[in-house]
Amino acid sequence: MTKIEKVLYTGRTRTTGGRDGAARSDDAALDIRLSPPGSGKPGSNPEQLFAAGWSACFIGALGLAAGKRKIRLPAETAVDAEVDLGMAGEGYFLAARLTVGLPGIEPDLACALIEEAHRTCPYSKATRGNIDVVLRLA
Known part of the structure; x- marks a missing residue:
């Protein structure tokens, strides 16, 4: 495994509810609903x-x-x-x-x-x- 010598960026998200939940980045640029594949529910x-x-x-x-x-x-x-x-x-x-x-x-x-x-x-x-x-x- 290669050890990172310099971190260029860290993406941070918080997800709740798993595949039936939501995910949001710490800067709120990403704020999406989640749904299971093929469920027909709104969300990715x-x-x-x-x-x-x-x-x-x-x-x-x-x-x-x-x-x-x-x-x-x-x-x-x-x-x-x-x-x-x-x-x-x-x-x-x-x-x-x-x-x-x-x-x-x-x-x-x-x-x-x-x-x-x-x-x-x-x-x-x-x-x-x-x-x-x-x-x-x-």
């Missing part, structure tokens, strides 16, 4: 929140990879993240798919950017070896 679920956080972070990592090559990401760069909640035996597990759209970038270069982003993105690092992840170029 943890899998959606994880997918949103990972895809946003992944785009940042793509930008760093592109910057090293002195190219700019297209304005239309997008990551469609899917996070599955599933079961194996009696345990719950996650799996994920990230489909990356880099319009106008040649496929070989786009794939190289995606691979580098996956090596450097903190969400990718946190999940590496822990969940099945599939990366795709749109």
Whole structure:
């Protein structure tokens, strides 16, 4: 495990009620209702929140990879993240798919950017070896 030498930011939230509750950040920028997946109740679920956080972070990592090559990401760069909640035996597990759209970038270069982003993105690092992840170029 790598020890953090310098903390750049700490996200702080308080969640009550679990999947039928609410979550709020300490600065109130995030203030959402939570609901179980497929329940039809208002609110987001943890899998959606994880997918949103990972895809946003992944785009940042793509930008760093592109910057090293002195190219700019297209304005239309997008990551469609899917996070599955599933079961194996009696345990719950996650799996994920990230489909990356880099319009106008040649496929070989786009794939190289995606691979580098996956090596450097903190969400990718946190999940590496822990969940099945599939990366795709749109």
